[in-house]
Amino acid sequence: MTDIRATATPPFRLSMLVNDQRYRSLTFQVIVFILVMAAAWWLVDNTIRNLALMGKSFDFGFLFQRAGYDIPQTPIPYTADDSHLRASVVGLLNTLIVAVLGCIAATVLGVIVGVSRLSKNWLFARLMTVFVEIFRNMPLLLWILIIYAVFTEILPPPNAFRGEAATSGMILFDHVALTNRYTALPTLGMTNDPGSLDLGARITFNWATIAFVVALVGGWIVRRMIRAWAQDVQDRTGSRPTTWWMSLAVMILPSLLLIWYFGLHLVPPSLQGFNFTGGLNVSNSLVALWLALTLYTAAFIAEIVRAGILAVSRGQSEAAFALGLRPNRTMSLVILPQALRVIIPPLISQYLNLTKNSSLAIAVGYMDLRGTLGGTTLNQTGRELEAIVLMMLTYLVLSLIISAGMNVFNARVKLKER
């Protein structure tokens, strides 16, 4: 056999690179590779030469200079004396806030709409179709601007809440005020404040917050143990012990105890001077951006959910009904687990879209990463290239992290092949 091949192999000629099937694909790959590298080299070379021509350098020293501007919404303490780096981090956190809020709300709304579109109620299903078609077929930027403009023009200014002859009143037992600048929410106050944990760089966590997180996570773990025990008892004896009151207790009781211990109460906002103070003012730019991102992305998620459910063959639900499962149990035990396999991968893309779309925040003056690093910092320092490159890398890393996290989740729900 080796003899045959040795005699059949003609000596290598240059023309074989194109004419011989064995080498052709390799040749084209090499050519494409060279072209891509040449293009990349041209871009970099061009950038360097043009930068030199404009007398500009490429360095990130500006990040450590004093920023000098204020940001309306600061998740971590920030003043104008801080560096551009800290301003950028504040912007990144603002991006994350709207992205996380948006992903959660869009998922909830999207699942509801997607399931409702399959409802047997004709009117309800058609209404959901209208919702989906309206929101996914108009540009997101328009939705952001429309919602923001509606808030600005329709809601009253804080001044309207003032004095005896106020033309507007606060809602929810005088705890919430909707104004054309922000929604004034009550904050949480404590009569027994345990102080804060200092993480350095002026980032602090209140011990009470940590205590609540520990209580909730601990409660959740104990609840899992209870369910495992119930399963165990069921396996051995055939009857499942009633556990709902135990689950409820471990989830809620520790929190209630902590609320009593710390003396947790609501502090309503009050109108002082020009604005509401003492509470938490959630700016309309955040609310408008959040709502627009939610509605827009929910329309896409609804379609993904609908497609996922339709992908589960009808025989599955018929079999479940035949076994005597009620419709909601059929949905949660039979259809959804199978539908999730189809739903999760495109859902990842929607989360990534939403996160990147949040950079439209600049349209309503919400200071996200694009508004701080790519906006004011870029402008005040004139470091366009550095700021844009840094911003691109940040969004890239952010997207990769979301993607990685969701892929782990996907690996857990996807069809197990044994």
Add this chain to the structure above:
Amino acid sequence: MKKSVFLGTAAAATLLAGMGMAQEGSTLTQVKERDELNCGVNTGLVGFAAPDASGNWTGFDVAYCRALAAAVLGDPAKVKFVPTTGQTRFTALSSGEVDVLARNSTWTYSRDTDLNLDFVGVNYYDGQGFMVRSDLGVTSAKELDGATICIQTGTTTELNLADYFRANNMAYTPVNIDSNAEGEQQYMAGACDAYTTDASGLAATRAAFADPETHIILPEIISKEPLGPAVRHGDSNWGDIARWTLNALIAAEEYGVTSRNIEELVRSSENPEVQRLLGTTDELGAMMGLDAEWARRAILAGGNYGEIFAANIGEQTPIGLARGLNAQWTQGGLLYAPPFR
């Protein structure tokens, strides 16, 4: 074969890289070859730069661009106005999209040095102020503690505001906006208590309101804002042309040369300074690559500095700005053109 492909690619890439290197040749040559001046202006600030009902750009900054086009190209109409926002203006200039930037831009140290711009002079001495509704009952910027303030992002005003409120130990909530039009809308809807920008910009914005008398501009001026045209760093000759066109307009007012009497002065003026300015004696224009009549055309385009001021933003216009600091040095102002000799 492989080798030749590689060489070909490399050669093509080098060629492209060479083409990518824009900005060869001086700005003056480029403008003359194009036969059009690209001038970066505000996206729309009445009195300074805004298109009128028929789409023609008019305003104080626009008039400077027209004078420059008249000096260089001989025709004040040969200008392409490029609207720029506070965020895009310097990039537009440094990338060569515009030849000169006349857009209410403050001359600061870092812009002049770090951003590689050259400010060629000051055409308006301004300062940052605040506008509020008069029914708010506020009479001084010191009473604005806790207020919500609309501010254009990417401007020096943003930094001044932060500094001023810190220095006076007051708090405020900024509402960042992208353009003057958006700021106007937010302010009118009551989404902010005060609107802050350069005092001239406030006056111009207020003039466009339906009820200008119900808004007041607070007396405090919290910063120095010398506004002036800027060019790219590194082309000194183009910088000279931009600088001396502005100086010619200012000097013309000082010497009483107006667009109406200029023809007469060209024939009959005995003043040697005026004669040099108008190019009847000496050849000042040739020193920077222009003809002798460059300044004559610049002044004819829209009048001298005083005429431009009066026509666009002066007390007879809806904007109603007094000359103040922007009067000639002989009138107690700061305008002082170096001698033409």
